[in-house]
Amino acid sequence: xxxxxxxxxxxxxxxxxxxxxxxxxxxxxxxxxxxxxxxxxxxxxxxxxxxxxxxxxxxxxxxxxxxxxxxxxxxxxxxxxxxxxxxxxxxxxxxxxxxxxxxxxxxxxxxxxxxxxxxxxxxxxxxxxxxxxxxxxxxxxxxxxxxxxxxxxxx
Amino acid sequence: xxxxxxxxxxxxxxxxxxxxxxxxxxxxxxxxxxxxxxxxxxxxxxxxxxxxxxxxxxxxxxxxxxxxxxxxxxxxxxxxxxxxxxxxxxxxxxxxxxxxxxxxxxxxxxxxxxxxxxxxxxxxxxxxxxxxxxxxxxxxxxxxxxxxxxxxxxxxxxxxxxxxxxxxxxxxxxxxxxxxxxxxxxxxxxxxxxxxxxxxxxxxxxxxxxxxxxxxxxxxxxxxxxxxxxxxxxxxxxxxxxxxxxxxxxxxxxxxxxxxxxxxxxxxxxxxxxxxxxxxxxxxxxxxxxxxxxxxxxxxxxxxxxxxxxxxxxxxxxxxxxxxxxxxxxxxxxxxxxxxxxxxxxxxxxxxxxxxxxxxxxxxxxxxxxxxxxxxxxxxxxxxxxxxxxxxxxxxxxxxxxxxxxxxxxxxxxxxxxxxxxxxxxxxxxxxxxxxxxx
Numbered sequence: 001x002x003x004x005x006x007x008x009x010x011x012x013x014x015x016x017x018x019x020x021x022x023x024x025x026x027x028x029x030x031x032x033x034x035x036x037x038x039x040x041x042x043x044x045x046x047x048x049x050x051x052x053x054x055x056x057x058x059x060x061x062x063x064x065x066x067x068x069x070x071x072x073x074x075x076x077x078x079x080x081x082x083x084x085x086x087x088x089x090x091x092x093x094x095x096x097x098x099x100x101x102x103x104x105x106x107x108x109x110x111x112x113x114x115x116x117x118x119x120x121x122x123x124x125x126x127x128x129x130x131x132x133x134x135x136x137x138x139x140x141x142x143x144x145x146x147x148x149x150x151x152x153x154x155x
Numbered sequence: 156x157x158x159x160x161x162x163x164x165x166x167x168x169x170x171x172x173x174x175x176x177x178x179x180x181x182x183x184x185x186x187x188x189x190x191x192x193x194x195x196x197x198x199x200x201x202x203x204x205x206x207x208x209x210x211x212x213x214x215x216x217x218x219x220x221x222x223x224x225x226x227x228x229x230x231x232x233x234x235x236x237x238x239x240x241x242x243x244x245x246x247x248x249x250x251x252x253x254x255x256x257x258x259x260x261x262x263x264x265x266x267x268x269x270x271x272x273x274x275x276x277x278x279x280x281x282x283x284x285x286x287x288x289x290x291x292x293x294x295x296x297x298x299x300x301x302x303x304x305x306x307x308x309x310x311x312x313x314x315x316x317x318x319x320x321x322x323x324x325x326x327x328x329x330x331x332x333x334x335x336x337x338x339x340x341x342x343x344x345x346x347x348x349x350x351x352x353x354x355x356x357x358x359x360x361x362x363x364x365x366x367x368x369x370x371x372x373x374x375x376x377x378x379x380x381x382x383x384x385x386x387x388x389x390x391x392x393x394x395x396x397x398x399x400x401x402x403x404x405x406x407x408x409x410x411x412x413x414x415x416x417x418x419x420x421x422x423x424x425x426x427x428x429x430x431x432x433x434x435x436x437x438x439x440x441x442x443x444x445x446x447x448x449x450x451x452x453x454x455x456x457x458x459x460x461x462x463x464x465x466x467x468x469x470x471x472x473x474x475x476x477x478x479x480x481x482x483x484x485x486x487x488x489x490x491x492x493x494x495x496x497x498x499x500x501x502x503x504x505x506x507x508x509x510x511x512x513x514x515x516x517x518x519x520x521x522x523x524x525x526x527x528x529x530x531x532x533x534x535x536x537x538x539x540x541x542x543x544x545x546x547x548x549x550x551x552x553x554x555x556x557x558x559x560x561x562x563x564x565x566x567x568x569x570x571x572x573x574x575x576x577x578x579x580x581x582x583x584x585x586x587x588x589x590x591x592x593x594x
Contacts, residue, residue: 047304047307048321050304051308097277097289101289101290104290105289105290105300108293108297108300109293109297109301
């Protein structure tokens, strides 16, 4: 049963804090928490994401993005029916079924939220054990601000 | 990861390249060469770089190995925690409370349930049903995929109750757990586990209807064996060809060999050959210790041992899934919280070896510990590394049976044969490429 439609969206911050620009999810979660905005940090496994999708009508996801269409540091925002957002979340693992699989499997199983908003900074480096690149780090406050604004005006 | 295939005839040679064999964990490539209708070359190349965990462990306090080695694998961290804890406990002469022992079995049941549910339905079943992946399969088999998701969630929940969290659990330690659950916390799992037993039986009945390739191999099956229980944490290492040793004798019995084409070592029985660890091996060597209901179902499905067809590993995994749910229920029924969550331990110099049964097979750990309690050296042999040579041997024996098939079929079956082992290449040393050269 999904929560009442008037409830605030749930914010899921995905990523690995020790994989360079992939840390933007956890970093954004930290910045949002300082604004007293509730967030959930997840590692992005598909089945756990599906559980959240089934329970909430509006989900905001923050995750690293590599599109090649914009320079590193650019803040992306995709919004709309989850099926439309899925094309922006291709798979990038094997055993690990991630956000892309969650969106596609959720579509088949009719387990998607009504609305999904995806935020992420165009990324350039995912080195093991490293912090976000200076370019991505410079966009972190703006990313958190955009997510906060989305959350504030929703519900 | 999507999979693409291209066929590019050139100079009489047909090259087939499947970019990414999905549904395995790790980076590697399979090269197969066929000339004049004969199989000439099979090579499973593991090019994922070594991860050097054994070196990371040197100089760390021994109890840290429980948490450090858990990071080797996101699928089976509990296996690493259990083998590490048992090995260090043996080095230090630690005796654990019987209820701690039971909780460790329950913890392991959770990992088996989540891992087996994932592999049976999401990674392997698509091979048998003719789908590229579980997403494509879900369109026609929604109920089965929903069942798999619920089973996996059940396994995750057990891990969370015992380990503190679902991913990279943190509660296990040398001597027991940092914190043990109250009786009401484990009792809350009973209703879903009771459903899980039924769901696993349904899974076994479904996969028993699959069309299995007609192939059998003369395996030397190797697993733990315990006189009173289906093996998880304890037992002697036994084989279908006469091995019967304590874990302390592992390195005298098995040999890890460097091979040029792989960053993962290949394991053999010394002075013999490859061997097979995992569900089929456990099942073959421990069938009588399964619950009666599982044995009865196996007989009804004509799947009682010996089973030497590796493609039937999916059926045996389903039966082990049923066992794990039943075993978890049995443990919960008898559970009383131990007086202390863990035994007191005193660091000292020592040497300890232990093996436990990860979902994919026997996982061996050995630690040399100094008088200051720090690790001097460590040795970790994961199940996939033990199976790698056996996977190559399977392909050498199986592929000649299907060389008259279209190249797409050969490639599909080769991938399926690899997935029989649910290989976790990351543990052994993220993608597997399959190249088929046919002239």
